[in-house]
Structures are given as C-alpha cells and as structure tokens.
Amino acid sequence: xxxxxxxxxxxxxxxxxxxxxxxxxxxxxxxxxxxxxxxxxxxxxxxxxxxxxxxxxxxxxxxxxxxxxxxxxxxxxxxxxxxxxxxxxxxxxxxxxxxxxxxxxxxxxxxxxxxxxxxxxxxxxxxxxxxxxxxxxxxxxxxxxxxxxxxxxxxxxxxxxxxxxxxxxxxxxxxxxxxxxxxxxxxxxxxxxxxxxxxxxxxxxxxxxxxxxxxxxxxxxxxxxxxxxxxxxxxxxxxxxxxxxxxxxxxxxxxxxxxxxxxxxxxxxxxxxxxxxxxxxxxxxxxxxxxxxxxxxxxxxxxxxxxxxxxxxxxxxxxxxxxxxxxxxxxxxxxxxxxxxxxxxxxxxxxxxxxxxxxxxxxxxxxxxxxxxxxxxxxxxxxxxxxxxxxxxxxxxxxxxxxxxxxxxxxxxxxxxxxxxxxxxxxxxxxxxxxxxxxxxxxxxxxxxxxxxxxxxxxxxxxxxxxxxxxxxxxxxxxxxxxxxxxxxxxxxxxxxxxxxxxxxxxxxxxxxxxxxxxxxxxxxxxxxxxxxxxxxxxxxxxxxxxxxxxxxxxxxxxxxxxxxxxxxxxxxxxxxxxxxxxxxxxxxxxxxxxxxxxxxxxxxxxxxxxxxxxxxxxxxxxxxxxxxxxxx
Numbered sequence: 001x002x003x004x005x006x007x008x009x010x011x012x013x014x015x016x017x018x019x020x021x022x023x024x025x026x027x028x029x030x031x032x033x034x035x036x037x038x039x040x041x042x043x044x045x046x047x048x049x050x051x052x053x054x055x056x057x058x059x060x061x062x063x064x065x066x067x068x069x070x071x072x073x074x075x076x077x078x079x080x081x082x083x084x085x086x087x088x089x090x091x092x093x094x095x096x097x098x099x100x101x102x103x104x105x106x107x108x109x110x111x112x113x114x115x116x117x118x119x120x121x122x123x124x125x126x127x128x129x130x131x132x133x134x135x136x137x138x139x140x141x142x143x144x145x146x147x148x149x150x151x152x153x154x155x156x157x158x159x160x161x162x163x164x165x166x167x168x169x170x171x172x173x174x175x176x177x178x179x180x181x182x183x184x185x186x187x188x189x190x191x192x193x194x195x196x197x198x199x200x201x202x203x204x205x206x207x208x209x210x211x212x213x214x215x216x217x218x219x220x221x222x223x224x225x226x227x228x229x230x231x232x233x234x235x236x237x238x239x240x241x242x243x244x245x246x247x248x249x250x251x252x253x254x255x256x257x258x259x260x261x262x263x264x265x266x267x268x269x270x271x272x273x274x275x276x277x278x279x280x281x282x283x284x285x286x287x288x289x290x291x292x293x294x295x296x297x298x299x300x301x302x303x304x305x306x307x308x309x310x311x312x313x314x315x316x317x318x319x320x321x322x323x324x325x326x327x328x329x330x331x332x333x334x335x336x337x338x339x340x341x342x343x344x345x346x347x348x349x350x351x352x353x354x355x356x357x358x359x360x361x362x363x364x365x366x367x368x369x370x371x372x373x374x375x376x377x378x379x380x381x382x383x384x385x386x387x388x389x390x391x392x393x394x395x396x397x398x399x400x401x402x403x404x405x406x407x408x409x410x411x412x413x414x415x416x417x418x419x420x421x422x423x424x425x426x427x428x429x430x431x432x433x434x435x436x437x438x439x440x441x442x443x444x445x446x447x448x449x450x451x452x453x454x455x456x457x458x459x460x461x462x463x464x465x466x467x468x469x470x471x472x473x474x475x476x477x478x479x480x481x482x483x484x485x486x487x488x489x490x491x492x493x494x495x496x497x498x499x500x501x502x503x504x505x506x507x508x509x510x511x512x513x514x515x516x517x518x519x520x521x522x523x524x525x526x527x528x529x530x531x532x533x534x535x536x537x538x539x540x541x542x543x544x545x546x547x548x549x550x551x552x553x554x555x556x557x558x559x560x561x562x563x564x565x566x567x568x569x570x571x572x573x574x575x576x577x578x579x580x581x582x583x584x585x586x587x588x589x590x591x592x593x594x595x596x597x598x599x600x601x602x603x604x605x606x607x608x609x610x611x612x613x614x615x616x617x618x619x620x621x622x623x624x625x626x627x628x629x630x631x632x633x
Contacts, residue, residue, distance in 0.1 A: 036411035043403040052391035056134035057125040061380040087113045099140040131388045138385035164365045171358045178351045212323040222313035233302045258287040469579040470571045479564045493534040498598040501574040531628035589620035
C-alpha cells in the first residue's frame with residue numbers, strides 16, 4: 001500500500017529554496033515609484049499651469065423713482081429684479097461685447113449682478129483671468145447699461161410728450177379757426193358796440209379782472225416761494241429728498257466715522273506726522289471726498305426742488321398771460337359788440353373752452369416732464385470698477401497637497417493590488433525544532449499507507465468560548481420592556497433596533513426623523529430604520545437625552561431584571577440584550593452581509609463566531625426578516 005515519507009533537513013544543508021525569504025520591499029518600491037512619480041509630475045504640472053482667476057466689482061444705485069410715497073418694499077424688490085434682468089439681458093451683453101477692446105477675449109469673462117441685502121444697491125462683478133480686461137469690461141458694461149436706461153427713458157418721454165403735443169397742435173388749430181370765425185362774424189355782422197348787453201359784458205369783464213388779480217396773486221406767491229427757495233439754497237437749508245436718504249445716510253455715516261477717527265488721530269499725533277504717514281494721510285483725503293460727494297448730492301437735490309417750484313411759477317405766470325389775453329379779447333368784445341351778441345357770445349365761449357383745454361394740456365405736459373424726471377432718475381455709481389490685484393482662485397498649494405495625497409494613495413493602492421495579484425504560494429515551510437530550522441520535503445508514495453488527511457481551519461470553532469453573553473428569551477426581554485420605566489423602555493427599544501449603548505448615549509431629539517422613520521446616528525455616521533415598537537414609543541413620549549453612563553445603564557437593567565424575578569439578573573445588561581437581538585436575527589436566516597446594515601459595523605471574526613447559530617442555507621432577504629423582536633409578525 002502506498003505511503004508518503006517526509007524528510008527534514010537542517011537549513012545549513014544545500015537545498016532548493018532553502019535560503020532566507022526574499023525581500024519584497026525593493027520590488028514594491030520600484031512599482032510604487034514607477035507610478036507615483038509620473039503621476040505626481042503630471043498632477044502638479046496641471047495644477048500649477050491653471051491660470052489665476054480674478055474678480056473686479058462695482059456698486060450702482062438702482063432706485064425705482066423719486067416718488068417714494070407710492071413705493072413699497074415689494075415694488076422696490078421688483079424693480080431691482082427687473083434691473084438685474086436688463087443687466088444680464090442679451091441686448092446689453094451683446095453691446096458690451098462689442099464695446100470691449102478687441103485685445104480682450106469676452107468669452108473668458110463672466111459677468112454677474114447681485115443685490116446687496118435690504119438695499120437698492122446692485123453689486124456688479126466680472127470674473128476672469130486678465131485684471132485689466134475685467135476692469136475694462138465692467139466699465140463698458142455699466143456704460144452700456146446707463147445708455148440703454150437713458151435711451152429707454154427718452155423714448156418713453158418722447159411717446160408721452162408727443163401725444164400731448166399732438167393734442168396741443170390740434171387745439172391750437174381749433175383756436176385759430178375759431179378766432180378767424182369770430183373775426184369773420186364780426187366783420188360780416190358789423191358788430192361795433194355792446195350797449196344792448198352792457199351790464200352783462202361788464203360783469204364778464206369784472207370777472208376776468210378778478211380772475212387776473214387772483215392769477216397775479218398766485219404768480220406773486222409762486223415767485224415769493226421761488227425766491228425763498230433760492231435763499232434757502234444759498235443758506236444750505238434744503239433737506240434731501242426721502243428717496244435719496246439711504247445713500248445720503250450711508251455717506252453721512254461714513255463721514256461721521258472718518259471725522260471721529262480723524263479727531264482721535266489729531267489727539268494722538270501731530271498734523272505733520274499724519275501728513276507724513278501714508279496710511280493716516282488717507283483718512284483726511286477720504287473725508288474730503290465724502291464731504292464733496294455729500295455736497296454734490298445736496299446741490300443736485302436743491303436743483304431738483306428749485307426746478308419743481310420754478311415750474312409751478314411758470315404755470316402761474318402762463319395763467320396770468322392767458323387771463324390777460326382773455327381780458328384784452330373781452331375789452332374788444334365790449335367795444336365791438338353788436339346786435340348779434342348772442343351768436344358772438346357763443347363763439348367766444350367756444351374759444352374760451354379751447355383756450356382752457358390748451359392751458360390744461362400745457363400744464364399736463366409740464367407735469368409729465370416732472371414725473372418723468374422723478375420716475376427715471378439717472379443711474380448713480382456708488383463705487384467704480386476696481387483693478388483686481390489678488391487672485392481668488394485656484395489655491396495652488398492646497399490643490400498641490402491634495403494632488404500629492406491622491407498620488408500617494410494611488411501608488412500605495414497600486415502596490416497593494418500588485419502584491420495581492422502576484423503573491424506566490426510558499427513552498428517548503430520551515431519547521432522550528434529545538435532552535436534548528438528544518439524544511440519538509442515530500443517524496444512520491446512508495447507503499448500502500450494512506451495519506452493523512454489535511455487539517456482545515458474553522459474560525460467559528462476556534463472562536464467559540466464560554467464567555468459569550470447570556471441569551472435572553474423573547475418573554476424575558478418582553479417582561480423587562482413592559483415593566484420598565486419610560487427611559488428603560490427607550491433604551492431597550494433602541495438596543496432591539498440594532499444600536500449599541502455608545503450610540504444610544506450620543507443621540508439627541510434631532511437625530512430622530514419620525515416622518516421618514518429613520519435614526520441618524522452621529523457617532524457612527526449611519527442611518528437605520530425605526531421598527532414599529534420604537535415608533536409607537538417615541539410617538540407617545542418624545543426622546544430625551546440620556547444623562548446616565550454605561551455602568552449606570554447596566555445597573556438600571558440589573559435592577560429591572562431583579563424587579564421582574566429573572567434568573568441570574570447580575571448577567572443581564574445592555575450587552576446581553578444586544579447579543580440576544582443579534583441571535584434573534586441570525587436564527588431567522590438573515591444574510592450575514594445584511595447584518596451590519598441593522599447592527600452597524602462588526603468584525604468578520606465576530607460574524608464567524610456567531611455562524612453556529614445560523615440555520616442551514618441561511619439566505620433570507622432583508623425585506624423578509626422580522627426586525628422587531630417585541631412585535632412578532
């Protein structure tokens with residue numbers, strides 16, 4: 001009968017493969033460097049070859065109009081949105097591209113407009129690789145926007161004014177024809193005196209005189225108001241309009257801060273030292289610029305108020321001129337009145353009506369121009385486009401460090417894969433015996449003895465020991481749960497939901513999502529579904545953070561076991577309940593690959609140790625496993 005003979009030799013004897021184990025590090029180092037160095041070179045070259053990105057910005061004031069009495073927050077926000085849409089519209093962007101110098105590439109520049117919170121200020125920005133091109137593009141963009149807004153306002157004003165002017169032209173023609181008709185009527189009927197209706201005509205004349213006196217009084221009052229306004233402007237007593245108060249308050253606040261800061265500097269340093277120090281010298285210069293801006297805004301506001309009062313005076317003066325003209329006509333009528341007075345009076349009244357319409361149209365034209373100026377004020381540039389001197393991205397050194405780490409990880413992974421794929425089975429393992437190393441060599445079978453069977457390794461058998469936690473029955477766990485206080489019930493329910501005691505202590509009320517039936521565990525950064533028992537418990541009593549430590553929780557569970565008369569209560573703790581829940585899942589036939597989805601991370605050794613509890617062909621899908629021990633299905 002064949003058998004196998006094993007022969008042993010000392011390591012000093014010449015023997016195939018009897019030398020020391022070969023060193024693998026030099027070969028692995030070659031593999032590592034062959035991938036790491038070229039990859040690192042390409043990555044770093046790519047990172048440092050990226051062009052720098054700069055941003056240039058400017059701020060403009062986009063007011064919806066000067067009639068602030070009818071402007072709400074919603075209308076103001078709507079106006080800002082409209083202006084943003086205009087700025088980013090294709091027409092303005094196309095004109096901006098045409099305006100940018102040909103030396104710059106418009107495609108490499110990104111324009112953006114954002115509202116500054118709770119203000120009517122728009123922050124315009126241009127992002128790209130060339131600082132000078134960004135500044136030029138931003139300036140061109142603002143200029144095109146100003147021109148487009150001005151053209152739109154002019155077109156609107158032209159349309160409205162043109163309609164009123166057409167009405168005035170028609171009224172003028174009617175007045176002209178009516179006067180010709182009156183003149184022909186007088187000539188035809190030889191109207192020379194008004195003796196038949198002298199009292200009536202005299203009363204009409206008196207009325208015109210009274211109206212003229214009233215108009216003269218109004219004109220004098222308007223003139224006095226105009227002179228008073230000019231005096232107030234000369235004395236600097238004009239308050240800024242309400243719609244400009246935000247920008248003015250910003251400037252006044254900045255000026256006040258600079259004035260306070262300048263006063264502190266004068267208290268600490270001499271004027272000569274302030275002038276010699278560039279940083280300190282900039283403060284008086286900034287204050288002077290702000291004061292100049294404030295003065296310019298006051299001047300513009302005063303000019304607008306003066307224009308309004310002057311328009312009122314011109315209207316009153318025009319009314320005086322009209323009444324004077326009517327008075328002259330009436331005197332002529334009194335002198336030339338004839339027996340055809342009735343017909344002549346009708347013609348005169350028609351003429352007076354046309355003249356009133358003419359006066360109203362002129363007044364409407366003046367009011368339209370004033371309203372147009374109020375509704376479409378010019379765009380104010382708060383800060384001009386700056387020339388950027390520092391790039392906002394990319395962060396070369398940060399990206400270089402990340403690239404180095406990625407290349408290092410890739411190289412190490414490559415070496416590990418090569419080592420895993422190319423590993424060789426070791427032949428002739430050494431056997432140590434009394435300090436000497438022997439090598440085992442197999443020879444062909446020469447007898448009929450059978451070969452000794454090969455021993456296999458079973459991790460589950462090796463790990464099996466008597467120190468595993470005690471397994472509780474479902475009735476014992478249910479008894480602990482039903483007779484425990486509220487906090488104990490919550491702890492048991494979470495242990496039977498797959499959480500460890502450490503994870504339970506890390507939970508807060510924000511980690512429970514009853515809507516999606518999920519628990520977000522901050523300690524292990526995982527989410528797990530809540531079973532029906534836990535959902536019902538939390539619905540009745542919201543979660544409160546547990547202030548106990550792990551030993552205190554185990555002591556509380558021991559006390560609950562003692563109260564319920566369970567055997568060996570000293571062995572009942574959180575670990576016992578968690579272990580019992582794991583066996584509950586395993587005995588149902590859950591896949592071992594699905595078990596970590598319920599109870600969290602677990603080592604393969606622990607899984608192998610619990611393999612003896614699994615039924616044969618344990619491959620039940622997770623959806624078919626009952627996860628609620630207290631609520632059997």
